[in-house]
Amino acid sequence: xxxxxxxxxxxxxxxxxxxxxxxxxxxxxxxxxxxxxxxxxxxxxxxxxxxxxxxxxxxxxxxxxxxxxxxxxxxxxxxxxxxxxxxxxxxxxxxxxxxxxxxxxxxxxxxxxxxxxxxxxxxxxxxxxxxxxxxxxxxxxxxxxxxxxxxxxxxxxxxxxxxxxxxxxxxxxxxxxxxxxxxxxxxxxxxxxxxxxxxxxxxxxxxxxxxxxxxxxxxxxxxxxxxxxxxxxxxxxxxxxxxxxxxxxxxxxxxxxxxxxxxxxxxxxxxxxxxxxxxxxxxxxxxxxxxxxxxxxxxxxxxxxxxxxxxxxxxxxxxxxxxxxxxxxxxxxxxxxxxxxxxxxxxxxxxxxxxxxxxxxxxxxxxxxxxxxxxxxxxxxxxxxxxxxxxxxxxxxxx
Amino acid sequence: xxxxxxxxxxxxxxxxxxxxxxxxxxxxxxxxxxxxxxxxxxxxxxxxxxxxxxxxxxxxxxxxxxxxxxxxxxxxxxxxxxxxxxxxxxxxxxxxxxxxxxxxxxxxxxxxxxxxxxxxxxxxxxxxxxxxxxxxxxxxxxxxxxxxxxxxxxxxxxxxxxxxxxxxxxxxxxxxxxxxxxxxxxxxxxxxxxxxxxxxxxxxxxxxxxxxxxxxxxxxxxxxxxxxxxxxxxxxxxxxxxxxxxxxxxxxxxxxxxxxxxxxxxxxxxxxxxxxxxxxxxxxxxxxxxxxxxxxxxxxxxxxxxxxxxxxxxxxxxxxxxxxxxxxxxxxxxxxxxxxxxxxxxxxxxxxxxxxxxxxxxxxxxxxxxxxxxxxxxxxxxxxxxxxxxxxxxxxxxxxxxxxxxxxxxxxxxxxxxxxxxxxxxxxxxxxxxxxxxxxxxxxxx
Ligand code: HEM
Numbered sequence: 001x002x003x004x005x006x007x008x009x010x011x012x013x014x015x016x017x018x019x020x021x022x023x024x025x026x027x028x029x030x031x032x033x034x035x036x037x038x039x040x041x042x043x044x045x046x047x048x049x050x051x052x053x054x055x056x057x058x059x060x061x062x063x064x065x066x067x068x069x070x071x072x073x074x075x076x077x078x079x080x081x082x083x084x085x086x087x088x089x090x091x092x093x094x095x096x097x098x099x100x101x102x103x104x105x106x107x108x109x110x111x112x113x114x115x116x117x118x119x120x121x122x123x124x125x126x127x128x129x130x131x132x133x134x135x136x137x138x139x140x141x142x143x144x145x146x147x148x149x150x151x152x153x154x155x156x157x158x159x160x161x162x163x164x165x166x167x168x169x170x171x172x173x174x175x176x177x178x179x180x181x182x183x184x185x186x187x188x189x190x191x192x193x194x195x196x197x198x199x200x201x202x203x204x205x206x207x208x209x210x211x212x213x214x215x216x217x218x219x220x221x222x223x224x225x226x227x228x229x230x231x232x233x234x235x236x237x238x239x240x241x242x243x244x245x246x247x248x249x250x251x252x253x254x255x256x257x258x259x260x261x262x263x264x265x266x267x268x269x270x271x272x273x274x275x276x277x278x279x280x281x282x283x284x285x286x287x288x289x290x291x292x293x294x295x296x297x298x299x300x301x302x303x304x305x306x307x308x309x310x311x312x313x314x315x316x317x318x319x320x321x322x323x324x325x326x327x328x329x330x331x332x333x334x335x336x337x338x339x340x341x342x343x344x345x346x347x348x349x350x351x352x353x354x355x356x357x358x359x360x361x362x363x364x365x366x367x368x369x370x371x372x373x374x375x376x377x378x379x380x381x382x383x384x385x386x387x388x389x390x391x392x393x394x395x396x397x398x399x
Numbered sequence: 400x401x402x403x404x405x406x407x408x409x410x411x412x413x414x415x416x417x418x419x420x421x422x423x424x425x426x427x428x429x430x431x432x433x434x435x436x437x438x439x440x441x442x443x444x445x446x447x448x449x450x451x452x453x454x455x456x457x458x459x460x461x462x463x464x465x466x467x468x469x470x471x472x473x474x475x476x477x478x479x480x481x482x483x484x485x486x487x488x489x490x491x492x493x494x495x496x497x498x499x500x501x502x503x504x505x506x507x508x509x510x511x512x513x514x515x516x517x518x519x520x521x522x523x524x525x526x527x528x529x530x531x532x533x534x535x536x537x538x539x540x541x542x543x544x545x546x547x548x549x550x551x552x553x554x555x556x557x558x559x560x561x562x563x564x565x566x567x568x569x570x571x572x573x574x575x576x577x578x579x580x581x582x583x584x585x586x587x588x589x590x591x592x593x594x595x596x597x598x599x600x601x602x603x604x605x606x607x608x609x610x611x612x613x614x615x616x617x618x619x620x621x622x623x624x625x626x627x628x629x630x631x632x633x634x635x636x637x638x639x640x641x642x643x644x645x646x647x648x649x650x651x652x653x654x655x656x657x658x659x660x661x662x663x664x665x666x667x668x669x670x671x672x673x674x675x676x677x678x679x680x681x682x683x684x685x686x687x688x689x690x691x692x693x694x695x696x697x698x699x700x701x702x703x704x705x706x707x708x709x710x711x712x713x714x715x716x717x718x719x720x721x722x723x724x725x726x727x728x729x730x731x732x733x734x735x736x737x738x739x740x741x742x743x744x745x746x747x748x749x750x751x752x753x754x755x756x757x758x759x760x761x762x763x764x765x766x767x768x769x770x771x772x773x774x775x776x777x778x779x780x781x782x783x784x785x786x787x788x789x790x791x792x793x794x795x796x797x798x799x800x801x802x803x804x805x806x807x808x809x810x811x812x813x814x815x816x817x818x819x820x821x822x823x824x825x826x827x828x829x830x831x832x833x834x835x836x837x838x839x840x841x842x843x844x845x
Contacts, residue, residue, distance in 0.1 A: 008404045083480055099406055101488045175757040177760070336544075340518075345517075358527070359529045361529050
């Protein structure tokens, strides 16, 4: 595909704001998406092992259902977090995204139904495990395999979209057009690296878990020690594997000595030391988030450079700035996003720390204020929405 | 040479690609409406439970919150991106138009989604773990956020039908595109349906707990019956208003379909009124199997035809009355600097202006004519018609069973090519391309 055509495939409506903002939001939200992908697959994978151990081992008997619950929540969250990069990628890289969707149309369809079946089976696994049925391991394993397969499909879309020079050959091999949407392509090293991250993320999560529960008296110190050790072992081993794969990937992309790649490697070394010492796992998690953002940045730089080489520069996208909708997003994101999420997380933290008693949110100032604020923000939001809508309608139809 | 930004075609054999979207869309409509309705219902129950200090209602909420909320939210949140993905594969430029007009609206909706997805787990799992007043606050915010997602998506799907006023075409503004004349009727039509849906599911749940707690089951069935009648009435009322806010282009098709629609809606209304009356007056008669069957009836007899109708009425466009179903831009939108592409296609032909056509097919020859004809049919027609002989979705071979190539060419040229069928795009092609399509179709019909 030459530059003229790539630019022609852009939407003639242009973009409603500065492209760099969409790019930034893409990097940020994809990092969040992948964080929960990794946590979901990691806790799920380990829970399957746990499901084979829990009969004879009291530690695993406690840990396994907690891992299953973590997986359950994380899948839901990874899905909703995936929506944002899905949105932003098609604003600025629409030629890439739409071509890929058409070339792999049938996989797109399969992806959705595989995800539905995989997640429903996960609930089945959850209930089977709760009821102590022997079939739980098998059900969990199938569900796990399906969800990993969903990730492989995601990877397929990602790597297809950054190979514009091959699109035509994939669509019409030897000049014969193929509209079946069956294209499937992968990049083994990149995929292996992404999957390998499951291990360190799981390890650091286990360290957090053990720190979180250590203040609760209803968990024995033996159990806390067990999860702590398991976390450290997993995190350290996983980080080493991921680091090797990252270096291989960067060699393949010819990017090893780039600033961002070196920064990522430095970040991993810091993580390795922190995970090994395991003094305060919450701080380790903060570093992990930074490293996730760097990895997300690496992905974007690969794509940006590659497209720039083809003569496609996102920064030259035609702009038709739309202030009202931009402002709506920014205000909603800041007010509702921050306050609302903080409200629920505050409750979750408090409920988690409470041992069996009811948490009285009315007595906790932060919870009370956040809850009331969220409610009023939503009421105000609705008011503004209708006022704005009626004003627009009157202006356009009556005046 | 003028080229256009047309993407590769993805065609699903026998059914056509739009059909794949229809399935996912219908499932999504069921779950998304149920989930928003359930959020409203939950707020109502939580309010009642708090004010009247009803411990039994909390038990009900906890037990069935799992099914009602989490299940519908989970499936709603997967099928939501699901429609989006499949719609992208079927109509890339249609989706692109929506994204590029409304990215910030969607991004705002996403903030609401994030709140909902973590909120839904909090709502169910925190019952009995946090104090009731805080929980009540949570249910209120959750219901408002759920209605917020509807408020945001409704302007976008109404724009798919049409911008609803001419202003958008000259200003290109997202607000003018979003708030058209049919945005609000459409919104309240759906809110009515959501309320009805949540009550229908509520009846099912109440019927399932008849054994454990008969008085509560009865009380809830009666209440849900009343709620359902209210929701159903609201749906019908706003449906009538909604129909009158549709664009000119849909009237031809509508006048043909309306008698059938009215008949089937009357029957459905009768059946459901009887069912809800039964819930109110004879709650004990409602068995689990009846309650479950009624949900299926709604899906099959209510939603599937409803969504198909909405899709048909939008024709010949897929978005904003400027992107034709076959991905070609059908009119100018000066506000965004968008130009109609019909003329460029007419002058050069589709094969020459599409970037993804292999070089060997750019010029039609006797050798490649059939192949070119098939590709042209895929590009120009397959978004709305199956191309296979016994295809399921408005198959071309059934609509044009003839072997008379000349008649086919003149139909395409004089009827479709002049834009005389209001629900089909104006497809103007050079003679050799019409000829190739006709040659391919005649061959197919043999
Ligand atoms: C179990 C389900 C899922 C798994 C395991 C998964 C995993 C992944 C992985 C491994 C990647 C990186 C691929 C690469 O760069 O090579 C990725 C990218 C991505 N995922 Fe997911 N994902 C899942 C579900 C979803 C869903 C439901 C959505 C949308 C709602 C989504 C949206 C995205 C997007 C937009 C990207 C970036 C694609 C690109 O930039 O080219 N994912 N996902």
